[in-house]
Amino acid sequence: MLEPSPIRSPRSRLLRFGAAFVVLLAVAGYVAVQYVTGGAGAPGCRVVSGDDDGATYEFTPEQAVNAATITAVGTARNLPERAVTIALATALQESALRNIDYGDRDSLGLFQQRPSQGWGSAEEIMDPAYSAGEFYEHLVEVPGYTRLPLTVAAQRVQRSGFPQAYAKHEPDATLLAAALTGRSGATLTCDGRPGATRAKGPDAVRAALVRDFGRDVLQPLGAEVGASADSSPAPSASASGGSGGRTVTLPVGDGPGTGEDAERRGWQLAHWAVANASSLHIERVAYAGRQWTAGNTDSKWYPVGGGSSHGSERAPGPVRITSAR
Structure with missing residues (x-):
């Protein structure tokens, strides 16, 4: 014997329709925000190797802006590409190339520099150009830094509790530095x-x-x-x-x-x-x-x-x- 279908009230159908409409609006809003902002949570930029070895690195527009600033500050000081590579690898480890306003104790910014340790005021450190300049100021004081392993050079500036962590970022930093210093032409693109x-x-x-x-x-x-x-x-x-x-x-x-x-x-x-x-x-x-x-x-x-x-x-x-x- 067939059971009679439950009678659904107009109010119940209206509530379900309204809930579905809200979900659709939320999804549409998320897609719109991602489009407008360049997809802050997803890669929108890509760099490829100029050596035709297939190496690539994908990153977000936010990371791209910060990497470009770090590189520009270094080349404006006539520093070699190796200095830029060290700086980029350090920022990748310390902040994932994001200008964050938090960290261990009072650490801030791209390089997680601490106002209490003489790196500058909190406002200054949150300026990517300033913080990059401070990193380079300390890096050039390291004797023979261009000949040192990247982890050693970065550690002598940062004095991190995890000095070997910089090593894993060297391949990506090398690709970024080659493109952003201009050595490898037509290798960096963004949406x-x-x-x-x-x-x-x-x-x-x-x-x-x-x-x-x-x-x-x-x-x-x-x-x-x-x-x-x-x-x-x-x-x-x-x-x-x-x-x-x-x-x-x-x-x-x-x-x-x-x-x-x-x-x-x-x-x-x-x-x-x-x-x-x-x-x-x-x-x-x-x-x-x-x-x-x-x-x-x-x-x-x-x-x-x-x-x-x-x-x-x-x-x-x-x-x-x-x-x-």
């Missing part, structure tokens, strides 16, 4: 989904360049922070044209250093811009006949115009950083 809470536009790009590299980085532009893009005597059109008012142009072949030095500087600035794409609303970066565009998820730099880039990769030329509309 480039723009953040919702940061300033955007060419002035914000210039300000961030000065924050990380120092004011000298703008000298080739002939422009100061806050100046309009039209005030620069250098050409300001992007690779695809039509966006001069949104493009910061950084000539790298006309100043001191030519050839490989200029090319390396160019790729450093280009990779720095990609690493900061989400936070600064950068839409496109072009250099040496190649172009990265926000929203591409196949981790590639494409030849400008879709043609072959052979012969143009090493040609001198400016780095062009175009902000989103």
Whole structure:
């Protein structure tokens, strides 16, 4: 004998519908936040080896910004790539390249530096450029640090309770350093989904360049922070044209250093811009006949115009950083 189906009241059906609708809204909101912020909890950036050995490292936009700052501060001090590798491996271990405001006792920031131990005030340590500078100040005082094992060099600065922990980060730090110092060109990409809470536009790009590299980085532009893009005597059109008012142009072949030095500087600035794409609303970066565009998820730099880039990769030329509309 068949049992009669229970009678469901309209109120019960309405409650179930309402609960399902709330869940859908929550899921949609989460997806939207992840898209807008660049996916703070998931990798949105990727670096590959320039040696064709298949090595890769995936990381988040937040980590990319901090890694780019650490690298820029080191190269602005004319320190070798080895110093940058040591700094990046240390920050990977101490904070996972996140600028955290907590830690063991009063430890803070990328390198977990302690105000009570003379590293600076809490506010200073939470400034990534400052904390990176402090790390390098101590690193260069270590005799022969470039020849020491990474764990030894890092430990003499940090005096950690787990000195061997830095070793596991050396491969990833080496990949990051090669890309962010510009030695390996066209090896770093990010999704480039723009953040919702940061300033955007060419002035914000210039300000961030000065924050990380120092004011000298703008000298080739002939422009100061806050100046309009039209005030620069250098050409300001992007690779695809039509966006001069949104493009910061950084000539790298006309100043001191030519050839490989200029090319390396160019790729450093280009990779720095990609690493900061989400936070600064950068839409496109072009250099040496190649172009990265926000929203591409196949981790590639494409030849400008879709043609072959052979012969143009090493040609001198400016780095062009175009902000989103």
